[in-house]
Amino acid sequence: xxxxMRGYFLRKLVYLFITILLIMTFNFxxxxxxxxxxxxxxxxxxxxxxxxEEWRHLLGLDAPLFDQYINYMVGMFTxxxxxxxxxxxxxxxxDIIPPFLMxxxxxxxxxxxxxxxxxxxxxxxxxxxxxxxFDRIGSTVAVVFYSVPTFLFALFYIMLFVYFFPxxxxxxxxxxxxxxxxxxxxxxxIDIAQHAFLPIMSLIIESLAGFALIVRSSLIDVLxxxxxxxxxxxxxxxxxxxxxHAMPNALLPVVxxxxxxxxxxVGGTVMIEYIFTYKGIGYLSWEAVLGYDYPLLQAxxxxxxxxxxxxxxxxxxxxxxxxxxxxx
Amino acid sequence: MAKSVKVDQKKVLIHLLIVAFLFLFIGxxxxxxxxxxxxxxxxxxxxxxxxAAGLMTAAIISFLSDxxxxxxxxxxxxxxxxxxxxxxxxxxxxxxxxxxxxxxxNTLLSTALILALALYVICILTMVSIVKIVGEQRVRKLAMAxxxxxxxxxxxxxxxxxxxxxxxxxxxxGMFAFYVLVIITIIAIIGPSIAPEDPLTPITNPESQLPMxxxxxxxFGTDFESHDVWAQFLYGARTSLIVGLLAGLISLxxxxxxxxxxxxxxxxxDEVLMRLTDFFLVIPWFPLMIVLVAILGRSLWVVIFVIxxxxxxxxxxxxxxxxxxxxxxxxxxxxRALGASNFHIIQRHIFPNVFPLIVATxxxxxxxxxxxxxxxxxxxxGDPNVVSWGWMLExxxxxxxxxxxxxxxxxxxxxGIILLIMSFYLVGDTLDEILNPRxxxx
Numbered sequence: 023x024x025x026x027m028r029g030y031f032l033r034k035l036v037y038l039f040i041t042i043l044l045i046m047t048f049n050f051x052x053x054x055x056x057x058x059x060x061x062x063x064x065x066x067x068x069x070x071x072x073x074x075e076e077w078r079h080l081l082g083l084d085a086p087l088f089d090q091y092i093n094y095m096v097g098m099f100t101x102x103x104x105x106x107x108x109x110x111x112x113x114x115x116x117d118i119i120p121p122f123l124m125x126x127x128x129x130x131x132x133x134x135x136x137x138x139x140x141x142x143x144x145x146x147x148x149x150x151x152x153x154x155x156f157d158r159i160g161s162t163v164a165v166v167f168y169s170v171p172t173f174l175f176a177l178f179y180i181m182l183f184v185y186f187f188p189x190x191x192x193x194x195x196x197x198x199x200x201x202x203x204x205x206x207x208x209x210x211x212i213d214i215a216q217h218a219f220l221p222i223m224s225l226i227i228e229s230l231a232g233f234a235l236i237v238r239s240s241l242i243d244v245l246x247x248x249x250x251x252x253x254x255x256x257x258x259x260x261x262x263x264x265x266x267h268a269m270p271n272a273l274l275p276v277v278x279x280x281x282x283x284x285x286x287x288v289g290g291t292v293m294i295e296y297i298f299t300y301k302g303i304g305y306l307s308w309e310a311v312l313g314y315d316y317p318l319l320q321a322x323x324x325x326x327x328x329x330x331x332x333x334x335x336x337x338x339x340x341x342x343x344x345x346x347x348x349x350x
Numbered sequence: 351m352a353k354s355v356k357v358d359q360k361k362v363l364i365h366l367l368i369v370a371f372l373f374l375f376i377g378x379x380x381x382x383x384x385x386x387x388x389x390x391x392x393x394x395x396x397x398x399x400x401x402a403a404g405l406m407t408a409a410i411i412s413f414l415s416d417x418x419x420x421x422x423x424x425x426x427x428x429x430x431x432x433x434x435x436x437x438x439x440x441x442x443x444x445x446x447x448x449x450x451x452x453x454x455x456n457t458l459l460s461t462a463l464i465l466a467l468a469l470y471v472i473c474i475l476t477m478v479s480i481v482k483i484v485g486e487q488r489v490r491k492l493a494m495a496x497x498x499x500x501x502x503x504x505x506x507x508x509x510x511x512x513x514x515x516x517x518x519x520x521x522x523x524g525m526f527a528f529y530v531l532v533i534i535t536i537i538a539i540i541g542p543s544i545a546p547e548d549p550l551t552p553i554t555n556p557e558s559q560l561p562m563x564x565x566x567x568x569x570f571g572t573d574f575e576s577h578d579v580w581a582q583f584l585y586g587a588r589t590s591l592i593v594g595l596l597a598g599l600i601s602l603x604x605x606x607x608x609x610x611x612x613x614x615x616x617x618x619x620d621e622v623l624m625r626l627t628d629f630f631l632v633i634p635w636f637p638l639m640i641v642l643v644a645i646l647g648r649s650l651w652v653v654i655f656v657i658x659x660x661x662x663x664x665x666x667x668x669x670x671x672x673x674x675x676x677x678x679x680x681x682x683x684x685x686r687a688l689g690a691s692n693f694h695i696i697q698r699h700i701f702p703n704v705f706p707l708i709v710a711t712x713x714x715x716x717x718x719x720x721x722x723x724x725x726x727x728x729x730x731x732g733d734p735n736v737v738s739w740g741w742m743l744e745x746x747x748x749x750x751x752x753x754x755x756x757x758x759x760x761x762x763x764x765x766g767i768i769l770l771i772m773s774f775y776l777v778g779d780t781l782d783e784i785l786n787p788r789x790x791x792x
Contacts, residue, residue, distance in 0.1 A: 044629065052641065169772040171721050173728055174764045177743070180752040181760070192753070289636030293725060297747065307637065308729065311644045319641060326637045334632060 030342050038335050043095075045327050050094050053320050054087065098324075104317040115321045119306070123325070125195050126295070126302030129221055130287050137226040137287075138280060141233025142273070148234065149241035149272075150264060161238060167231035173293040176224035180297070183220065191217050193299040221294045228290065229283050236279050241272040274345050281337030285330045517784045524780030527773035534770055538588040561756045571758035573742075574749045582737050583762040589738035590770060593654050593723040598716035600658025602665060606708055609669025614677060614696055624670070630663040639722060643731045650733040657722045665711050672704045706785035713778030717771045724767045739763035 078084045085093065097103060103115040148160040183190045195217050196202045196210075205213060244250065245268055253263045292304035299305065303322055310319035518524055564571045570579035612623035642656045676682070677700070685695055726732055727740025728747070742763040746752070751759045 041629075041632070045633075048629075052645065165775070166772065169717070169775045170768050171724055171771070173725065173743075174768065177747070177752055177760055177764065181755060181757060184753055184755055285632075285634040288634040289725075292636055292640070293729070296729060307640060311640060311729075311731065314644075319644060323637050323641050326634055327632070330632055330634050 027342070031339060034335060034338050038331060041331060042328065045331070046095060046098055046324070047091075049320055049324050049327075050091055053316055054090075103321050106315055106318045115318055118318070119303075119321065119325070122301060122303050122306045125300060126291055126304065129218060129225065129294070129300065129302060130291050132218070133222045133225040133290075134229070134280075134284070134287055136222065137229040137283075138233060138276075140226070141230040142237050142276065144230065144234035145237025146241060146264070146269065149238045149245065150260075152242055152245075157238075161235070164231040164234045164238075167227055168235060170228070171293075172224060172228050172290045173297060175227050176220070176294055176297045179220050179224055190220075192220065195300050195302075217300075221298045221300050224297075225287065225290050225294050229286055232283065232286075233276065233279070236276055237272060240275050241268060244268045244272045247271075274341075277337055277341050277344060281330075281334045284333035288326045288329055514781075514784055518780060521780045521783075523776055527776035527780070530769055530773040531777060534587055534766070534773075535591065537584060538591040561751070561759055564758050570762050571756075573745065573756075573759050574751075579742075579759055579762060582742050583739075583766065585737040586739040586742055586763060587766060587770075589650070589736055590720055590723060590740075590767065593650070593657070593738070594716045594720035594770070594774070597654045597657035597661070597719035597723070598712055600655065601660075601662040601715050601719065602708065602712045604659065605662035605665025605711075606669050606704075608662065608666040610673055610696055610700065610704070612666065613670040613673025614692070614700060620670075623666070627663045627666045627670075630660065631667070633660075635660050635722070636725065639726060640729065640731060643726060648731055648733055650736050653723060653726055653732060657719050657726075661715060661718055661722070665708070665715065668707055668711055669704055672707050673700055676700055676703050710778050710782035710785055713774055713781060717774035717778065720767070720771050720774065739766050 075084075083090070101116055106113050106115050106118055144160070144164070148157045148164070151157045151160075180192055183192065191197065191213075195214070197205075197213050197217075202210065202213065250263060250267060253267050258266075288304075291302060292307060294300065295302045295304035296308045303325060307319060307322045307326075309315070310322060518528075561574055562572045570583060573579055573582070608623050608627060612620045612627075638660050639656050642660070643652055646652045646656065682695060682699055685699060690698075723732070723738065724740035724743070727738050728744045730744055732738060732741050732744070734741075740763070743760065746756070746759045746763075
């Protein structure tokens with residue numbers, strides 16, 4: 023069994039590409055089978071037929087279905103993602119998305135890293151004290167956190183902060199522009215951090231608990247293995263065993279879970295951004311749903327899927343690199 | 351003598367349960383803001399038709415001697431019953447709607463479907479009891495033969511169930527979660543009948559339109575438009591539970607069928623179905639649900655359907671893996687050598703072995719479904735006419751209840767959701783530990 027990194031990488035890349043093509047097709051079909059005429063939804067009853075026709079033409083909805091499909095696929099690759107219905111007249115979607123995307127990437131990136139680091143530490147400490155009071159309280163808390171929906175956390179945080187820190191910013195990604203532009207760079211950073219604090223705190227807590235539970239159970243499994251006993255017999259200190267022998271093995275399943283977790287994070291950002299009016303991709307999807315802005319919704323949905331697919335791809339590669347048992 | 355009394359008690363219990371569930375289901379219609387008379391009338395009509403159909407089936411069965419053809423006829427008749435029941439209830443609801451009330455087609459279909467399902471159960475019950483009553487020697491013999499194997503099986507199942515229950519009741523956390531579930535279920539069933547006010551009728555309050563904190567008259571206070579929060583809470587329990595159970599059921603059914611077919615038939619089936627499963631596994635659930643609900647429209651049934659259709663993939667994987675290992679067992683080979691059909695093997699040998707896995711998974715699925723429903727409602731994609739806990743939170747968020755610290759409006763639905771999800775998780779987890787003992791050593 024030749025284990026060549028390159029072969030594996032290429033194979034996975036081809037799979038990724040095929041999946042993306044499939045997703046695009048799925049996305050195309052999904053928005054074509056919906057009941058009713060999307061153009062009708064957009065305009066009041068009295069709109070002139072010319073306006074309707076013009077928009078129909080602009081959106082490419084007057085072409086035969088197959089042509090539409092080809093146009094859509096080609097457009098997706100050449101950067102023509104269509105125009106938004108509502109979001110200021112006829113703005114190309116690719117012009118709308120970037121600032122929103124940056125905010126979501128910031129939120130979910132920081133959130134994921136924090137969740138992983140804190141979750142692993144949390145799980146490790148619980149597993150190391152298995153059966154003791156710390157572990158019992160710790161894992162109960164983790165289970166509770168794991169089963170509380172993310173958006174409820176956000177609501178509780180808001181109530182707590184309104185009560186205890188009345189001046190704390192609770193919506194938006196920064197202060198209003200008129201204030202924000204007058205601040206110096208440090209104040210701006212502090213402002214951004216202040217605004218991001220609560221969203222990130224609500225975003226990570228569920229995945230943090232999830233990671234902690236997985237690390238805990240996986241570490242407890244590893245700690246019963248024979249080689250841990252051997253290490254103990256060699257006279258290694260407890261913490262050294264944990265660091266050198268147990269943790270590297272216990273973290274393997276975590277890598278796979280991180281990839282799956284990206285899906286949760288994506289879903290989480292939708293809720294969190296909606297609650298905190300944090301203008302990222304999730305907030306955009308809410309606006310798109312509210313305004314029946316189907317092209318925009320389609321694009322946002324596509325982006326979210328791509329994020330998850332790429333995360334899965336990276337996890338596969340990482341897993342291959344870390345775990346010699348993975349077959350090609 | 352004592353034995354027969356015992357059996358009777360059980361029967362009474364079962365009937366009571368069925369009646370309770372019927373009321374629960376009819377309640378949907380009520381919560382649905384349609385007129386109660388419509389559902390009552392169609393229920394009555396369906397009830398009569400169901401019994402008539404059941405009688406007919408029983409009569410036809412009793413005139414047939416051949417075992418196989420009997421079964422076929424029974425099956426056909428049952429399907430016919432189902433169709434008649436759906437059609438009949440649809441017809442009667444339509445008739446009722448002609449008398450002045452406009453009923454949406456969507457509502458109509460769903461109410462009819464639920465009624466039909468209820469009637470289906472009634473048909474079967476009628477049929478079975480009729481078969482027992484009809485005095486013909488042949489039928490009695492047959493019924494006894496069926497009855498014996500069946501009672502043997504039931505005894506076995508009861509024994510198994512008893513064992514699981516004993517183990518379950520020793521788990522303190524599991525039992526706590528179970529009690530919470532029972533309490534919430536009771537609230538869901540009787541809640542709307544004990545609710546002091548209608549959740550959607552404002553209480554006239556000349557002093558202010560602002561939410562009022564809990565008082566003697568309104569236990570949980572009132573919301574922005576002076577609705578009673580306690581009443582909304584009671585109504586919401588029913589919606590959350592029903593959506594969770596039905597969506598979980600849909601998801602379980604799809605997942606199980608896909609897993610069984612992919613695992614058992616293998617090859618092309620496996621390839622195609624598993625790619626489909628991977629596809630659904632990869633797509634982030636919430637965005638997909640948002641997109642689907644946005645496209646299909648905002649109603650309770652769309653929400654149930656969407657949650658069900660999005661969340662089946664993990665079940666399919668689990669079931670497929672189990673089927674793959676069971677398929678290789680010797681007794682499957684023997685059964686096939688004896689000429690058993692694929693359907694028979696799946697039904698008799700594979701499904702019962704996969705079943706324990708499914709039970710635990712399904713309970714976890716229900717928890718997921720409740721979570722999803724709360725989220726969709728909160729996001730403003732739920733049915734605007736159905737009171738649910740997510741709907742309460744959405745309205746609270748809309749009116750900035752958090753910023754104004756109207757905690758009595760936010761806490762009840764939040765605590766309800768958390769308790770419901772957590773107890774489903776814990777019960778599922780405990781059952782998983784008992785039924786799939788590989789996990790025990792942890």
